[in-house]
Amino acid sequence: MPETTPGPLPALPVTFRPARTRAVLLTAGTALFAVITLIALLLEQLGPGERISFVFTAALLAGVLFLLARPKVVADEAGVTVVNIMSRRRLEWAQILRVNLRAGDPWVFLDLSDGTSMPALGIQPGIARARAVADARALRALAEDRSAAGPGTAGG
Known part of the structure; x- marks a missing residue:
């Protein structure tokens, strides 16, 4: 979704998780x-x-x-760590092409530079939809900001 509200980026490191x-x-x-x-x-x-x-x-x-209750997404200066139910994966900012949370999605999906899509269960609209949308926008803004500074980023 190209609609990104410009605003202050969250201070890094930041952890996104479905608190409720x-x-x-x-x-x-x-x-x-x-x-x-x-x-x-x-x-x-x-x-x-x-x-x-x-x-x-x-x-x-x-x-x-x-x-x-384990899922979370941790963003820091070097990249993002996605912790799902049974897995953990470290991504560099340049590997994240797009952060998606479409209507009806159970959680955020990350489109990656290798052509795959990865679920990030740490941002899910189940109980707190407004919070999930805000978190997805913040992660999207961080990814766009950090990827633009890095080499080899393709537009999506």
Whole structure:
């Protein structure tokens, strides 16, 4: 989207993450673990092995929710680090041709100089759409500013 509102660029380093979604996931994971563990301890008819399996299951479920809360995008002077659920990738500014957040997209997509597109789950409009749009615009402005200063940037 060529529409970029000129404004002050965020100070680097800056971290973009879905704060509300993250808070919900971390709270739910902690509460889920606590409740299932409490149930395992309070049910007198359970043996030690069953109690351990309850706690282990609670830890697995909480772990999944904690992994879902992991995504972030960290921009610094040298480039961008995209942390998704199970992966982390470091990109130089010149590798990012475009930052996209179209209507209906679940998160930002980065068009890269190698012809691929990469999801950046750290900016997602799920619960806080206005925040995600502002973050996407800020990352787009940073990418345009930093890429213009670097060599080998193709227009998109």
